[in-house]
Amino acid sequence: AQSVTQLDSQVPVFEEAPVELRCNYSSSVSVYLFWYVQYPNQGLQLLLKYLSGSTLVESINGFEAEFNKSQTSFHLRKPSVHISDTAEYFCAVGKGGSQGNLIFGKGTKLSVKP
């Protein structure tokens, strides 16, 4: 069975500092990996995804994540965070096929302080 572990429930960081949100997954088959962001009282928005090809994927707002098959990880990074990045971030794994289900981690709350 697939599972996702987000190792940190909360990450406080100062503005303009770098940040890494950790995600590890377990799966016996090839997977697709996603990071979603959720602002308070809103739905989830796709931040970035790994489907195949280059193991380093980037979002339009400066986040990046690297798929590491040997370590079964998909950590999310940003070199310099802004106050507006304060949100909850969810890592998810999907195995494709006709069902296309996503398994989500429990989330990491990123708090950016001035």
Add this chain to the structure above:
Amino acid sequence: EAEVAQSPRYKITEKSQAVAFWCDPISGHATLYWYRQILGQGPELLVQFQDESVVDDSQLPKDRFSAERLKGVDSTLKIQPAELGDSAMYLCASSSGRLNEQFFGPGTRLTVL
């Protein structure tokens, strides 16, 4: 830009009452999902539709929850009777079926008193 629509955004009800949530997926998306997100947790799948057919409802508490997607477009999730433990955010998502990418609606925040 196409979006998943959900209503209502907020619902407060008393336990033992019936509640219903509505979702309109992105046009052309054959796959529709209902998730429940308890405060402080990630979303958990309740039910998945492919067109009008249920693909996976293994985590749906069928004694009180029901879901339908009669014409394969919009969908309704119902709880009857509601219990205190049902307080959560209910999220709807849709997908074109390729590569798992799902698009989420804004959710319905349910509070059961």
